[in-house]
Amino acid sequence: MNLSENAADREFRAQVRQFLAQHLPDDLRQKVINFVWLNKADYECWHNLLADYGWQGPAWSREYGGQGWSALQRKIFDEECQLACAPRTVPHLNMICPVLNAFGTPAQKQRFLPDMFRLKTWWCQGYSEPGAGSDLAALQTSAVREGDHYVINGHKIWTTWAHWSDWMFALVRTNREVKAQEGISFVLIDMKSPGITVRPIISADGCHDLNEVFLDNVKVPLDNLVGEENKGWTIAKFLLGFERAEMAAVGLCKRLLQFCRKATQSHYLEGRPLWDDALIRHRLAELEMRVKVHEWTTLRVLASEEAGTTASAAPSMLKLASSELQQDLTRLLRDCTGPRGTQYLRALRQGEAVELEDLRAFDNALVANYIDWRKVTVYGGTTEVQKTITAKTFA
Ligand SMILES: Cc1cc2nc3c(=O)[nH]c(=O)nc-3n(C[C@H](O)[C@H](O)[C@H](O)COP(=O)(O)OP(=O)(O)OC[C@H]3O[C@@H](n4cnc5c(N)ncnc54)[C@H](O)[C@@H]3O)c2cc1C
Structure with missing residues (x-):
C-alpha cells in the first residue's frame, strides 16, 4: 500500500495553496483564526469563490458537476483549506448530494443539485x-399519505x-406496523411550508x-420522497458514512496543533514560556504523535477505499480518533490561558470590536x-x- 503523494498529488497541493494565497479574503481568514462566528454571507462568499475558480462541489463526482477528485485529492484540498484558515465547505451539501446522486430521481437531481454549488439553497x-x-x-415523526402528498407531524x-x-x-416514519428500521422514509421538506416552526x-x-x-400537519408532495417508501434506513446509513468520513479533519487537527505550539510559546508562567515546562512539552509531543498517527490512519483508509477493501467501521474509527484528538488539543489550548481562561467574552466571538490586548483576545479564542x-x-x-x-465489526 503506497501512502505517499506522487508528483501529480504534490502539484495539486501546490495549486490549492496558490488558490488560497490569491483568493481567500483576509477578513474571512482573520475571522476563522480568531474563531469569530461565521454568518451565512461568509459561507456563501467562500462557496462562490470556489465556484468562480471552477472548484464547485469539491467532494462531488464529475457527472453531477463536481470535480471528480480522488479521495486523496479531497484530503489534500481539505487539509490545505483548514491550514490556511479558510471556512469549511458547508457539510450538509456533502451529505445530500451523494444521496441524491445515488437514490434521487432524474427530476430531483435536476431540480436540486445545480442550486447547491453557489449555496443558492441551504439544507x-x-x-x-x-x-x-x-x-x-x-x-416518531410521522408521514401519512393523503392523495398526492404526505402529511407530516413531529x-x-x-x-x-x-x-x-x-x-x-428528513427521516420520517411511514409504517408503524413493522420493525422500526423498516418503516422509515427519506423525504425533502420545503422549510417555507405552512406548519413549520x-x-x-x-x-x-x-x-x-x-x-x-416543529412540524404540524406539514404537506409534502410525494415527489419529494427519495428512494422507495420505507427504505429510508438504507439511505440514512449511507449518508452517515459520508458524514463520519468527513470528520477525519486531519488539516483541522494540524491547525489546532499549530495553535498549541504558538500558545505554549506566547504564554508565560513565572517569567518563563510554558514551552520550557517539561510537562507541557510532554503533552505537546504526545499530541504531535497522535496527529501524525491519525494522518497515517486516514491515508491507510483512503488507500484501502481505492482498493475496495475498506472496513465498514472505518468512518466510525476516524470520527472517534479525530474528535477525541481535537478535544485534547483544545484542552491544552485552554490550559495555556491559565487564570485568564476563566473569562469568556461572547462579544469578541460575535466579531464586535472590543478594546483588548492581543494576548487577551487570543485567549478568548482559545x-x-x-x-x-x-x-x-x-x-x-x-x-x-x-x-x-x-467493536462489532472486529468481534
Ligand atoms: C453540535 C451538534 C449539532 C448537531 N446537528 C444535528 C443536525 O443538524 N441534525 C440532526 O439530525 N442531529 C444533529 N445533532 C444531533 C446528534 O446527532 C445527536 O446529539 C447524537 O446522535 C446523540 O443523540 P442524543 O443527543 O439524543 O443523545 P443520546 O442518544 O440520548 O445519548 C446520551 C448519552 O448516552 C450514550 N448512549 C446512548 N446510547 C448508548 C448505547 N447504546 N451504548 C452506550 N452509550 C449510549 C451516548 O453516547 C451519550 O453519551 C447535532 C448534535 C450536536 C451536539
Missing part, C-alpha cells in the same frame, strides 16, 4: 428527535442551521447554530474553542456509539 439535516439520537430508528431537534435553510432532508437552541458558548423544528469543541464527541454519532460499531 439542514432532520434526523434527531428528543427521543431518537443514538437510537435513531426510534424516531418534532426534530439539534437541527444545525435550520433557521438559515430552504430545505430539510423553527425555535433556536443557544449553545454553551452563546452561539446560535442549533434549533428545534477558551471559545475549548467550550465549542465539547460537541464533537456528540454530533455525527457519540463516542460510545462509534466504539460499539467498531
Whole structure:
C-alpha cells in the first residue's frame, strides 16, 4: 500500500495553496483564526469563490458537476483549506448530494443539485428527535399519505442551521406496523411550508447554530420522497458514512496543533514560556504523535477505499480518533490561558470590536474553542456509539 503523494498529488497541493494565497479574503481568514462566528454571507462568499475558480462541489463526482477528485485529492484540498484558515465547505451539501446522486430521481437531481454549488439553497439535516439520537430508528415523526402528498407531524431537534435553510432532508416514519428500521422514509421538506416552526437552541458558548423544528400537519408532495417508501434506513446509513468520513479533519487537527505550539510559546508562567515546562512539552509531543498517527490512519483508509477493501467501521474509527484528538488539543489550548481562561467574552466571538490586548483576545479564542469543541464527541454519532460499531465489526 503506497501512502505517499506522487508528483501529480504534490502539484495539486501546490495549486490549492496558490488558490488560497490569491483568493481567500483576509477578513474571512482573520475571522476563522480568531474563531469569530461565521454568518451565512461568509459561507456563501467562500462557496462562490470556489465556484468562480471552477472548484464547485469539491467532494462531488464529475457527472453531477463536481470535480471528480480522488479521495486523496479531497484530503489534500481539505487539509490545505483548514491550514490556511479558510471556512469549511458547508457539510450538509456533502451529505445530500451523494444521496441524491445515488437514490434521487432524474427530476430531483435536476431540480436540486445545480442550486447547491453557489449555496443558492441551504439544507439542514432532520434526523434527531428528543427521543431518537443514538437510537435513531426510534424516531416518531410521522408521514401519512393523503392523495398526492404526505402529511407530516413531529418534532426534530439539534437541527444545525435550520433557521438559515430552504430545505430539510428528513427521516420520517411511514409504517408503524413493522420493525422500526423498516418503516422509515427519506423525504425533502420545503422549510417555507405552512406548519413549520423553527425555535433556536443557544449553545454553551452563546452561539446560535442549533434549533428545534416543529412540524404540524406539514404537506409534502410525494415527489419529494427519495428512494422507495420505507427504505429510508438504507439511505440514512449511507449518508452517515459520508458524514463520519468527513470528520477525519486531519488539516483541522494540524491547525489546532499549530495553535498549541504558538500558545505554549506566547504564554508565560513565572517569567518563563510554558514551552520550557517539561510537562507541557510532554503533552505537546504526545499530541504531535497522535496527529501524525491519525494522518497515517486516514491515508491507510483512503488507500484501502481505492482498493475496495475498506472496513465498514472505518468512518466510525476516524470520527472517534479525530474528535477525541481535537478535544485534547483544545484542552491544552485552554490550559495555556491559565487564570485568564476563566473569562469568556461572547462579544469578541460575535466579531464586535472590543478594546483588548492581543494576548487577551487570543485567549478568548482559545477558551471559545475549548467550550465549542465539547460537541464533537456528540454530533455525527457519540463516542460510545462509534466504539460499539467498531467493536462489532472486529468481534
Ligand atoms: C453540535 C451538534 C449539532 C448537531 N446537528 C444535528 C443536525 O443538524 N441534525 C440532526 O439530525 N442531529 C444533529 N445533532 C444531533 C446528534 O446527532 C445527536 O446529539 C447524537 O446522535 C446523540 O443523540 P442524543 O443527543 O439524543 O443523545 P443520546 O442518544 O440520548 O445519548 C446520551 C448519552 O448516552 C450514550 N448512549 C446512548 N446510547 C448508548 C448505547 N447504546 N451504548 C452506550 N452509550 C449510549 C451516548 O453516547 C451519550 O453519551 C447535532 C448534535 C450536536 C451536539
